[in-house]
Amino acid sequence: MxxxxxxxxxxxxxxxxxxxxxxxxxxxxxxxxxxxxxxxxxxxxxxxxxxxxxxxxxxxxxxxxxxxxxxxxxxxxxxxxxxxxxxxxxxxxxxxxxxxxxxxxxxxxxxxxxxxxxxxxxxxxxxxxxxxxxxxxxxxxxxxxxxxxxxxxxxxxxxxxxxxxxxxKADEHDKHIAYVSHLSHISSFMLGKTVLEIEPNEHNIFNMAGSGFRSTVRLAKSSPAMWTPIFLQNKENVLKSLTEYIKNLETFKNKIEEGSNEEVFNIMENTNRIKNILDGIVK
Amino acid sequence: MxxxxxxxxxxxxxxxxxxxxxxxxxxxxxxxxxxxxxxxxxxxxxxxxxxxxxxxxxxxxxxxxxxxxxxxxxxxxxxxxxxxxxxxxxxxxxxxxxxxxxxxxxxxxxxxxxxxxxxxxxxxxxxxxxxxxxxxxxxxxxxxxxxxxxxxxxxxxxxxxxxxxxxxKADEHDKHIAYVSHLSHISSFMLGKTVLEIEPNEHNIFNMAGSGFRSTVRLAKSSPAMWTPIFLQNKENVLKSLTEYIKNLETFKNKIEEGSNEEVFNIMENTNRIKNILDGIVK
CATH class of the missing domain: 3.40.50.720 (NAD(P)-binding Rossmann-like Domain)
Known part of the structure; x- marks a missing residue:
């Protein structure tokens, strides 16, 4: 044994x-x-x-x-x-x-x-x-x-x-995992933070939270003791992924502000293919 | 009947x-x-x-x-x-x-x-x-x-x-739902977009996607035909929630950049209480 x-x-x-x-x-x-x-x-x-x-x-x-x-x-x-x-x-x-x-x-x-x-x-x-x-x-x-x-x-x-x-390779791993895992955790934590800040009445969150919010914010329940050193150790890649993420959010925000129906639609439609990828149906 | x-x-x-x-x-x-x-x-x-x-x-x-x-x-x-x-x-x-x-x-x-x-x-x-x-x-x-x-x-x-x-009230509904539902959809769509852009090899996404990424990006599979008019009709509230979300991401990014262990930890720990709220255990 x-x-x-x-x-x-x-x-x-x-x-x-x-x-x-x-x-x-x-x-x-x-x-x-x-x-x-x-x-x-x-x-x-x-x-x-x-x-x-x-x-x-x-x-x-x-x-x-x-x-x-x-x-x-x-x-x-x-x-x-x-x-x-x-x-x-x-x-x-x-x-x-x-x-x-x-x-x-x-x-x-x-x-x-x-x-x-x-x-x-x-x-x-x-x-x-x-x-x-x-x-x-x-x-x-x-x-x-x-x-x-x-x-x-x-x-x-x-x-x-x-x-x-x-x-x-280790450096490749760290780059990819920043996007596919570490960024998800940050996007989820910041979503939770934003909603908590705007909702002084927490019953509203409970009452209005559909399954979508629950799923998107799930990772905000994760352990800070585990994730703090991960973000800091993979700092360079995490910062890069965050910069790209914020850039995409800004662009999308501008398209909504402009009322660009077609562009808002197209950005989301192009992203829908994540479904096939996650299902393993990769072209 | x-x-x-x-x-x-x-x-x-x-x-x-x-x-x-x-x-x-x-x-x-x-x-x-x-x-x-x-x-x-x-x-x-x-x-x-x-x-x-x-x-x-x-x-x-x-x-x-x-x-x-x-x-x-x-x-x-x-x-x-x-x-x-x-x-x-x-x-x-x-x-x-x-x-x-x-x-x-x-x-x-x-x-x-x-x-x-x-x-x-x-x-x-x-x-x-x-x-x-x-x-x-x-x-x-x-x-x-x-x-x-x-x-x-x-x-x-x-x-x-x-x-x-x-x-x-209708205006209250629209304000709260922007944060608790509409923002989740945008954060998820933009997460999917960011990952798709950085990963020319889609097998990496499939291989490295843990349950966390799958859960956070789930809403990026949603219908653009349904969500485009929602975002545009609730424009004012959606833009406000996006502005707050981006501000929180920027702050968190800066704290990681500075290597502020304690602040990165505290921001996440303060957000952990979303768990009790979603479980209906509201103080």
Whole structure:
């Protein structure tokens, strides 16, 4: 039975622990600097035992599932302590910084830079659930810098989680993910903020919120502790995506102001094709 | 059996027809200037028969469910043709303009200005379904201008659709709905546009789109034919909400640019309370 150490027992680390434990071939040891998280994870049966850092020397697999700003230092520290056969992977939403910071590490070959694209707006071990990763995409960056056997071991784990893995360069990943994920979170948070500011009577929000608003504002329930370091770590790409987004909003606003029926219509019609893309019907 | 004429057999008109027909006490006559819609609605059993305008003189109830720009002229024309006991209501997302335009109509008392807050991103008779209105909010504006018996008849219909009705002034409705509904649609359309522009390789969007992006961009699949006249008819309020939204995005962008950890965190944390509001836990 392989020893899997999960550092960070939130939604992602916790859900991974649940499904690896279910699989039966893994003994799950949990580490979290928040002792409420470790005891909750043990109580909920997410992990088999609570571990200390000293366990890292014996680990077969170490999963780094801490907030974005902690990923580079924690990953480096883990690489300092493991044995030569240990697989270490992180699950962070930004890949450039951690890849750069471990590039010259003597154990770089033991590390796999992963981003399983899965989540909900909830956080903490109570939010973890079985099946979070099923049929979701996992992106692995800089795969050539990982040892072949180590990479193989990682792919087996993602297979067991029923994920589909694709490969990308770290800087490409960070650029695309800024648009497809990080920008959505900001647009949603700012929508929530704008509506809260204008509605002193919160019953109006509750009464008038259709399913459309609920869906668009859902991500505004997300954890600030998780998202603040992501936005700051992927700052350059996030700022670029925000600039483009604001530019598009300004243009659309001007077209409405001018009363340009046809242009307002055309902008929306051209955007409708997002439907086919999300359904996987790409030309 | 009461004769209900539904003008406009799209998602809203069609879904209303389905559930009133189910109820058993109504004979549903459909009118739509798009003959594909009328024949499809008949084929799908959404309506009992296709009607001509001449039927209006015999109607017990007329539901105006056409696009926003057509609502004021169609409602006026319907009011010209009905008998003294006919209830006429529209289901549009903007209420100020239609209320103003029928204010002096001799049959104003036969009209109820309604906005059932329900919908999906799909349109046309094929998108109509039973249960769309169940447990949703319906807003009625300027109720004092409707005859009491006529209003009563309308409330019975919304009861049969299992909606909860609240009352508002038309200008208040239009202001609030701009923020809580119209702005969501624009933020979603512009998110979709921004991502489409930056991703020449559409496979990236498909591969990297998590549930968060899917949820935030869902409304960008909505019908431009439906939404263009809504934005233009509610122009003043929509522009105001967009200005506030863009201002919030600019501020947030600046905070990220400055690397203000704490402020980025606080803005998001203050917005998290949208969760309790949407769950109905309002302080």
């Amino acid at each position: 392989e020893k899997v150490v999960v550092i960070g027992l939130g939604l992602i680390g916790g859900s991974m622990a649940i499904d690896l434990k279910k699989n039966g071939n893994y003994h799950i040891i949990g580490i979290d600097r928040n002792i409420n998280h470790t005891s909750k994870a043990l109580e909920l049966g997410i992990i088999d035992e609570i571990g200390a850092d000293s366990i890292l020397t014996e680990a077969d697999v170490v999963i780094v599932a801490v907030p974005a700003d902690a990923i580079p230092p924690v990953t480096k520290s883990v690489l300092d302590q493991i044995n030569e056969n240990t697989l270490v992977f992180d699950v962070g939403s930004v890949k450039g910084q951690v890849c750069n910071q471990v590039k010259e590490h003597p154990n770089r070959k033991n590390y796999v830079a992963a981003h399983p694209i899965a989540g909900t707006e909830f956080s903490g071990p109570e939010a973890a659930f079985s099946g979070l990763f099923t049929n979701k995409i996992n992106i692995i960056c800089e795969k050539k810098l990982s040892d072949k056997k180590i990479l193989e071991k990682a792919l087996q784990i993602f297979d067991k989680l029923e994920m589909r893995t694709t490969f990308m | 009461e004769k209900v004429v539904v003008i406009g057999l799209g998602l809203i008109g069609g879904s209303m027809a389905i559930d009133l027909k189910k109820n058993g006490n109504y004979h549903i006559i459909g009118i739509d200037r798009n003959i594909n819609h009328t024949s499809k609605a008949l084929e799908l059993g959404i309506i009992d028969e296709i009607g001509a305008d001449s039927i209006l003189t015999e109607a017990d109830v007329v539901i105006v469910a056409v696009p926003a720009d057509a609502i004021p002229p169609v409602t006026k024309s319907v009011l010209d043709q009905i008998n003294e006991n006919t209830l006429v209501f529209d289901v549009g997302s903007v209420k100020g303009q239609v209320c103003n335009q029928v204010k002096e109509h001799p049959n104003r008392k036969n009209y109820v200005a309604a906005h059932p807050i329900a919908g999906t991103e799909f349109s046309g008779p094929e998108a109509a379904f039973s249960g769309l209105f169940t447990n949703k909010i319906n807003i009625i504006c300027e109720k004092k201008l409707s005859d009491k018996k006529i209003l009563e008849k309308a409330l019975q219909i919304f009861d049969k659709l299992e909606m909860r009705t609240t009352f508002m």
